[in-house]
Amino acid sequence: MSETEHSAGSGSRFELLVQSVTDYAIYMLDPTGVVTSWNPGARRFKGYEAEEIIGEHFSRFYTPEERDHVPKLALETAEREGRFEAEGWRVRKDGTHFWANVVIDPIRDHTGQLVGFAKVTRDLTERKAADEELRRSEERFRLLVHSVTDYAIYMLDLEGRVSSWNAGAERFKGYTADEITGEHFSRFYSDEDRAAGIPAIALQTAEREGRFEAEGWRVRKNGTRFWANVVIDPIRAPDGRLLGFAKITRDLTERKQSQEELERTREAFFQAQKMEAVGKLTGGVAHDFNNLLAVVLGSLHIAQRRMKQGVDVSGLIGSAIMAAERGASLTQRMLAFARKQELALEAVDLSNLVRGMADLLQRTIGVGVTIDTRFPLILPPVYADARQLELALVNLAVNARDAMPNGGTITIAAQVDHLVVAQDGLEPGTYVRLSVIDQGEGMDEQTLAQATEPFFTTKGVGKGTGLGLPMVQGLAHQSGGKFVLKSVKGSGTTAEIWMRVSGKRSGNVETDPIAAEPDSAPVATDPLVVLAVDDDPLVLDNTAAMLMELGHEVLQAHSGAEALLMLSQHRVDLIITDYAMPGMTGEQLIQRVRTDQPSLPILMVSGYASLPEGSGTSVPKLAKPFMERELSRAIAEALALNKAA
Incomplete structure (x- = not known):
């Protein structure tokens, strides 16, 4: 094939390629800009047929505003620089506009002579529209963000x-855009937060977890602080690359100040309620203790006189002891009132219990009121804590007496209810109802509804704690029973304590154990040298007297420091120390003793219902007040524990 034939064949192929393109307008211009060829792409989106446009100047595709100078500048640039490219509006045959990307290349012969131009145009109207919509959207978003004044968005x-x-x-940080753009955002943080590396941690958290949110103090341009809620989100490219962070901050200073003020108000309110409760409790406790002390002091004064006369006073002393024990029980209940107290449940013979309390009850309620008991001949034992039940009866008897200012009769009765179905938290079974009935004024519906609320009392300031009935109710519930209060205005009140019969529990039949008196005999131990430590001289003397009655030799110390001095001077077999002492507590004394004499037995005594968590956990404890037999048992326990260790 000759070179001429080869060139002709190649030209034909290029012509065929150009004529097949429909997405681009590809055509030629002569050196002056006149159209000399036209492909289907040019015909499709410019609208001219080849015979309509060939021989016409390409400037007719430009808008009137550009037609006189832009086409000429485009050709000159292409000839001079070897290429011209631009985007702009172009005009179709029908007069409509389209957005075009235009490339013009010069065509030269083998001698370098310019013979025309190759022009390629692409219709980018749709992309232009999309770009314009994106621009408008971004502009709207920019205006939206810029117009927000309640949030810092940057x-x-x-x-x-x-x-x-x-x-x-700018509004609540104080910086203009010119002042802060390019500066690090850590300048908004306090010196303490910057020293702790909080800004860096915030960005690291946002990048790692996809979000960071926190509240804290931030700093304005003028140095003042504001309480801010901060959210930081990472900004990523479509391929996941981190580009930066979006940060939104809200000034919550007013809300925080309002919350703090509300908290202060609430705390003041709670404190006022607490002081009111303490006032009621103080006056009421004094009233209840005065009742018990009246029995103690009255019995002891009478006993003192009768002893001079050679009369047997054992009954009077017994009444005084019982009243004092109930006073100690009342103290424990008051101190433990806020907590659920574990009860020593046992089989209790109600007839014997009430009969044994007869003298105490009569002395407590005084003259003018009589006590009548109504018990069946056969009454099964019940599950109860005998000491707490005695205290409950004293409370109910005092309430009944106070409801009858002109005197009357208090009836204490018991009744067995068989086959009680499940109700009000009761398990099915057999129960005994122990009732205290008065002939007093009774209560209206509102008073009756509030009667078991803590601190509610109708007796006036200093005449009742408002805890008597709540204690009875708590005792009944903890014992597996319930407390029922019945009253009608003008017709008296009936208080019922429901207690499970001891032979039935959760439907299982058990043998009825017989209530037994606790062993009152002290536990015998070998004579010891005991160091007794207490800051109260009366209590210390009383403890020493009990110890000597038990056959022990006693050293007395009034403080922890004095106890340590005596330990350095005497051989001691056992230490008995109070917990709460000024200067050095019993706990601190134990720690000092354990350092030098780790094997020395120690017993801690306390008047608190419970000691702080962890206090004296390694030694036995004895609650005040205690009897001689209880002290002897605690000593035996301390010795046994030390021997086992």
Whole structure:
């Protein structure tokens, strides 16, 4: 094939390629800009047929505003620089506009002579429209963000420098965009937070977890602080690359101040309620203890006189002891009132219990009121804590007496209810109802509904704690029973304590154990040298007297420091120390003793219902007040524990 034939064949192929393209307008211009060829792509989106446009100047595709100078400039640039490219509006045959990308290349012969131009045009109207919509959307978003004044909304670069700033940020941070753009956002943090590395931690958390949110103090331009809620989100490219961070901050200073003020008000209210409760409790406790002390003092004074006459006073002393024991029980109940107290449940013979309390009850309620008991001949034992039940009866008897200012009769009765179905938290079974009935004024519906609420009392300031009935109710519930209060205004009140019969529990039949008196005999131990430590001289003397009655030799110390001095001077077999002492507590004394004499037996005594968590956990404890037999048992326990160790 000759070179001429080869060239002709190649030309034909290129012509065929150009004529097959429909997405681009590809045509030629002569050196002056006249159209000399036209492909289907040019015909499709410019609208001219080849015979309509060939021989016409290409400037007719330009808008009237550009037609006189832009086409000429385009050709000159292409000839001079070897290429011209631009985007702009072009005009179709029908007069409509389209957005075009235009490339013009010069065509030269083998001698370098310019013979024309190759022009390629692409219709980018749809992309232009999309770009324009995106621009308008971005502009709307920018205006939206910039118009927000309640939130600081701004961007950070990868290092944390501010790259955008809205009106909200300017309003409550105080910086203009010109002042803060390019600065690191850590300047908004306090010195303490910057020293702790909080800004860096915030960005690291946002990058790692996809979000960071916190509240804290931030600093304005003028140095004042505000309480801020901060959210930081990472900004990523479609391929996941981190581009920066979006940060939104809200000034919550007013809300925080309002919350703090509300908290102060609430705390003041709670404190006022607490003081009111303490006032009621103090006066009421004094009233209840005065009742018990009246029995103690009255019995002892009478006993003192009768002893001089050679009369047997054992009954009077017994009444005094019983009243004092009930006073100790009342103290424990008051101190433990806020907590659920474990009860020593046992089989209790109600007839014997009430009969044994007869003298105490009569002395407590005084003259003018009589006590009548109504018990069946056969009454099964019940599950109860005998000491707490005695205290409950004293409370109910005092309430009944106070309801009858002109005197009357208090009836204490018991009744067995068989086959009680499940109700009000009761398990099915057999129960005994122990009732205290008065002939007093009774209560209206509202008073009756509030009667078991803590601190509610109708007796006036200093005449009742408002805890008597709640204690009875708590005792009944903890014992597996219930407390029922019945009253009608003008017709008296009936208080019922429901207690499970001891032979039935959760439907299982058990043998009825017989209530037994606790062993009153002290536990015998070998004579010891005991160091007794207490800051109260009366209590210390009383403890020493009990110890000597038990056959022990006693050393007395009035403080922890004095106890340590005596230990350095005497051989001691056992230490008995109070917990709460000024200067050095019993706990601190134990720690000092354990350092030098780790094997020395120690017993801790306390008047608190419970000691702080962990206090004296390694030694036995004895609650005040205690009897001689209880002291002897605690000593035996301390010795046994020390021997086992």
